[in-house]
Amino acid sequence: MMPYFDNFAHDNLPNQELQPDYLFTDLPQFQHPEILNCVDKLLDNHIEEGSGNNICIRNFDTIWTYQDLYEKANQIAHVLVEDLNFKSGNRVLIRSANNPMMVACWYAILKAGGVVVATMPLLRDKELTTIIDCAQISHAFCDKDLEEEMVLVKSDYLKQICIYGNSQLEELMKDKPKTFSNFQTKNDSVALIGFTSGTTGLPKMTSHFHKDILNICECFPTYSLQPTPNDIFTGSPPIGFTFGLGGLVLFPMYFGASTFLIEKPSPDVLLKAIQEHKITICFTAPTAWRIITTKVKEYDISSLRKCVSAGETLPIKVWQDWYDATGLKIIDGIGATEMLHIFISSNEENMKPGATGLPITGYEAKIIDLNGNEVPANEHGRLAVRGITGCKYLNREEKQKEYVEKGWNITGDIFRKDEEGYLWFVARGDDMIISSGYNIAAIEVESVLLTHEDILECAVVGLPDEERGMLVCAHIVLKDNKKASDAMKNRIQHWFKEVAAPYKYPRVINFTEALPKTETGKIQRFKLK
Incomplete structure (x- = not known):
């Protein structure tokens, strides 16, 4: 092997003792020659x-x-x-x-x-x-x-x-x-750097090796998609986002399939592509699946066999509405730029609607408290993951120590694990609302609101409050903006108390014409706080 002329990436990798544990490297699909x-x-x-x-x-x-x-x-x-x-x-x-x-x-x-x-x-x-x-x-x-x-x-x-x-x-x-x-190159030569979408300070540089790129192709697609050379992939995430890189470039080409690329993938354009080009596998975000569901009857999507959602958690109502409209089960998943792609998901055989799923082949996960101890079933805690890929921040030792604890990758998500081992998303670590002593997950409030007949989209955040600590605040997009009024706010609040625990109801409601989102369709809650 010829040495690199420019060693910046390798010189700035975290020290070995700060890197996560790597597991399953003895499985044949994850073994690679030194020169790769x-x-x-x-x-x-x-x-x-x-x-x-x-x-x-x-x-x-x-x-x-x-x-x-x-x-x-x-x-x-x-x-x-x-x-x-x-x-x-x-x-x-x-x-x-x-x-x-x-x-x-x-x-x-x-x-x-x-x-x-x-x-x-x-x-x-x-x-x-x-x-x-x-x-x-x-x-x-x-x-x-x-x-x-x-x-x-x-x-x-x-x-x-x-x-x-x-x-x-x-x-x-x-x-x-x-x-x-x-x-x-060597199998542990840095192949790509992905920048995380942090909201403050310098962005973090996540690095991944040549072997990491091949490893993720043996993980999620093999576990959840079972691709063949006849498959045609498409989706909305940018290739600059590792969710899009995997779904639209690496996975189809690893299996000799093809990809259909869309520069401006609106829901109508996605549906048009599926209809006209007989797409079989589609990757997009929960917000897009919600909108596509309302339009799907206008198109022929009979070629579609696998639907993948990631970027943020998939509300059960979005899953159910799509299934009722198409008979197809959306595959939810959680991944991270630090891990390169999805590490918890499901397939059609083991899917439990509402759950994110199980650790896929190549990964294991547990739920831990602030001291790193595993918590009992159904208790909320921090998600810890390790497996065939892991976090390797360049030149950010202090951030590496925050993300990797005792060999485990700590993703910043709050989850619970049920008795069967299924993992259920509760909140991002910074999306928990503590109000009058109650722990309220923003996603739980959103999931209830989305079942209201007048609500198209919503995002819930916590607002500081002297009396209660925080207030539950809902930013709501109505299906008909003309209905926005104080009377509508009151109706939604009274309805919420009837269908869910009253302490979770949104004490503050703001109507808006649109929610701020990233290019990948993820709601930017920090802009609403």
Whole structure:
């Protein structure tokens, strides 16, 4: 193996004693040779095995085979090393919506021995600058449609910005060879850096190895989806989010299937794609599943066989409404950028509606108190997980110590485990509302509110209060905004007391036309507090 020229990522990994325990590495599907570039398995092997003419990526305008993606990734890798003064180990940022060229750039960076930093399209220049400075990023690929913010970035680390979309990159690619000798990385070489969406301070850099990328392909999809080469994946999460990276790139390509990429995936566009392109597996967030349910009868979704929800917990009403409308069971799951992808979920055989599920193959979980002791069944506590992947923050020893305790990854979620071992989401650690001595989980209040006939969406937060400590505050989107009134607030409050424990009722109700959300559809509760 050739050593990296630029060792920033490896030099900033947490010390071994601060890293989590890794389990199940003795299982055959998680064993890897020392020399490993994950692109060999995800892309190059399909060419060597004669599957190059199989469709790999589609969108509404384009169809690429595995051969097409392979050749373009190789040409971009040549551009990096021959034209852009790239050195192995350099971090390379990608700024793009979900499209085929973004995937080609993602593979090219790893082929050349780089570290991928894929970002969300909605980030602005200040946020991009912070990311670039934290990871000392030297190069960036940027979709022409998103160039405006990219060129505003001012960082001493950034040396090259290469624009694509009938632009500079395509011009540099056109005469490059269509083969490339992949850089010989080790299985524990850093392949990607994912930035967490923290609300304060510097963002945290989570790092993952080449073997981690292959390991998650043997975990959630094998456990919950059982993919075949005939499957067509689609979804709404950006590839810059590890939920989207797995669901729309890694999983389909690991199993030789295909992916349908959508740059602006509204519910109607998702349904149109499912109908017209016979999608079989769809990944999106609970808020999107709720809206799609109201429109599904207008489309033919008979091709769809697996529905996946993540990003935030899936309300039982959303699950039930979708099942009643389609006969399909949404697969809920919880993952984390720190763990790379989903680690607790279910499949159609072991699903318990309302529960997040069980630890999937490759992981184990327990519920602990503040002292790290496991709590009895059905008691609330902190979720602790360990398995085939784990948290490796770069250059943030104090944050690493917070996330990893005695070898376990502490996700920041409050869960309970029932007598059968099923795990039930209670709240994010900072979403528990303590009012007059009662512990009230925001998600419990939301789940009740969502059953009201006039409520379309809601988000519940705690408001400081001198008398009670905190008040339950509900931000509500009505199906008909014209009904918003003090009288409607009173009706909702009285109704809530009749259908749920009265101490949980929202003492404060704010009507709003829309809830603030991330690009992945997750409600930004911190903006409501």
